[in-house]
Amino acid sequence: MNMLTDFPVSLIVLCSGFILILIGLWGMLTQQNMIRIIIGFSLMDTGIHMVMVSIGYVTGGTAPIINNAVPINEAVNLVVDPVPSALVLTAIVIGLGVTAVMLSFAVRLHKAHRTLKIDELTESKW
Amino acid sequence: MIKRLFIFMMLALMATIFFNLASNYDEKSTLSKLGHYYVEKGPQEIGAPNLVTAVVVTYRGLDTLGEVTVLFISAAGVGLLLRRSRRKQDGERPEENIRASKPASEIVETATQLLLPMIILFGIYVFMNGHLSPGGGFQGGAIIASGTMFLLLALPESHLSRLMIAITESLSGFSYVVVGVLGVILAGGFLDNRFMDLGTYGDLFSAGAIPLIYTFVGLKVGFELSAVLDRFRQEESA
Numbered sequence: 001m002n003m004l005t006d007f008p009v010s011l012i013v014l015c016s017g018f019i020l021i022l023i024g025l026w027g028m029l030t031q032q033n034m035i036r037i038i039i040g041f042s043l044m045d046t047g048i049h050m051v052m053v054s055i056g057y058v059t060g061g062t063a064p065i066i067n068n069a070v071p072i073n074e075a076v077n078l079v080v081d082p083v084p085s086a087l088v089l090t091a092i093v094i095g096l097g098v099t100a101v102m103l104s105f106a107v108r109l110h111k112a113h114r115t116l117k118i119d120e121l122t123e124s125k126w
Numbered sequence: 127m128i129k130r131l132f133i134f135m136m137l138a139l140m141a142t143i144f145f146n147l148a149s150n151y152d153e154k155s156t157l158s159k160l161g162h163y164y165v166e167k168g169p170q171e172i173g174a175p176n177l178v179t180a181v182v183v184t185y186r187g188l189d190t191l192g193e194v195t196v197l198f199i200s201a202a203g204v205g206l207l208l209r210r211s212r213r214k215q216d217g218e219r220p221e222e223n224i225r226a227s228k229p230a231s232e233i234v235e236t237a238t239q240l241l242l243p244m245i246i247l248f249g250i251y252v253f254m255n256g257h258l259s260p261g262g263g264f265q266g267g268a269i270i271a272s273g274t275m276f277l278l279l280a281l282p283e284s285h286l287s288r289l290m291i292a293i294t295e296s297l298s299g300f301s302y303v304v305v306g307v308l309g310v311i312l313a314g315g316f317l318d319n320r321f322m323d324l325g326t327y328g329d330l331f332s333a334g335a336i337p338l339i340y341t342f343v344g345l346k347v348g349f350e351l352s353a354v355l356d357r358f359r360q361e362e363s364a
Contacts, residue, residue: 008151008153009153010151010153011148011151011153014148014151015148018144018147018148021140021144022137022140022141022144025136025137025140026133026137029133029136029137030130030133056161057153057154058153058154058155058156058157059153059154059155063260064165064176064177064178065175065176065177065178065259065260066169066175066176066177067175072169075165075166075169075177076157076162076165076166079157079165079177081154081157081158081161082161082164082165082168082177082178082180082181083158083160083161083164083181085178085181086178086181086182086186089178089182089262089264090182090189090190090193092264093193093196093197093264093347094193094196094197096197097196097197097199097200097201098200100200100201100204100354101200101203101204101207103358104203104204104207104208104357104358105207107207107208107358108207108208
């Protein structure tokens with residue numbers, strides 16, 4: 001019981017993030033289908049976001065928004081770090097952009113080769 | 127076989143690194159120095175209750191400009207990769223064209239007409255209140271783009287004006303940079319929000335130029351993502 005209450009919340013998020021990164025990496029390395037590779041990338045992306053958010057957590061902290069619950073004078077002791085949250089906001093948008101470009105590459109390759117299997121695209125293989 | 131071995135070894139190595147990182151992890155009980163400064167000084171200096179917005183738009187505003195640029199480049203890349211070639215338009219695969227032109231039912235159409243303005247209004251609300259509540263330009267833009275997605279799914283025949291999207295997107299991107307330069311001329315530096323009056327703390331029109339910047343970002347992101355969705359849609363029906 002004591003161990004449960006002492007267990008930090010952010011460690012759960014951190015470990016889930018690491019597990020997602022590993023699953024995503026495994027998917028990117030082993031899957032043949034290009035769409036599945038892109039899904040692997042998205043999973044890894046999400047895992048990295050979770051790790052970053054958990055690093056910014058401060059014990060007992062709440063969202064860094066000043067309101068009735070977080071008075072301006074005591075905010076320093078009540079909120080989590082706003083910097084990792086801002087970085088994750090940037091990272092989510094950039095991940096979205098990268099995913100969109102990857103998907104359009106997949107569409108083009110499918111159009112040209114009529115297949116989504118990455119092993120059949122042999123002309124760029126060394 | 128050897129490939130699988132390498133993959134397994136790599137994953138095992140990564141897992142070892144992650145395990146060491148996680149086992150040495152200590153939850154912080156105080157803010158980092160930088161975070162402490164932002165939380166302590168942010169409300170007075172920037173005038174925005176949402177401190178993440180203060181960091182994103184003002185303290186690290188240059189990063190956000192870079193982020194908008196990355197999104198713009200990726201939208202342009204999608205447009206370049208999925209541009210329609212003239213030859214394919216002559217109906218190479220007629221059976222797909224017939225399937226795509228089947229109209230939606232009346233319920234779907236009416237619900238779309240009822241809900242779409244509300245979704246767009248909600249997106250505008252989210253980016254206008256980015257300095258007061260959770261949300262901001264990117265989130266509001268994503269909501270507007272989800273409205274476009276809804277429109278394209280429910281009424282596949284609807285046509286988005288490329289020219290209108292291009293003009294709005296370019297104008298809002300340009301205005302964003304102009305606001306940044308105004309910060310250099312009238313206040314402390316690039317993207318400084320204090321060249322406008324900070325206003326009453328917690329009001330809708332407060333925090334200097336932040337609502338203005340987030341409006342431009344929201345419009346730009348919303349129209350950019352709508353253009354990306356439209357590209358993918360046309361690719362499917364081409």
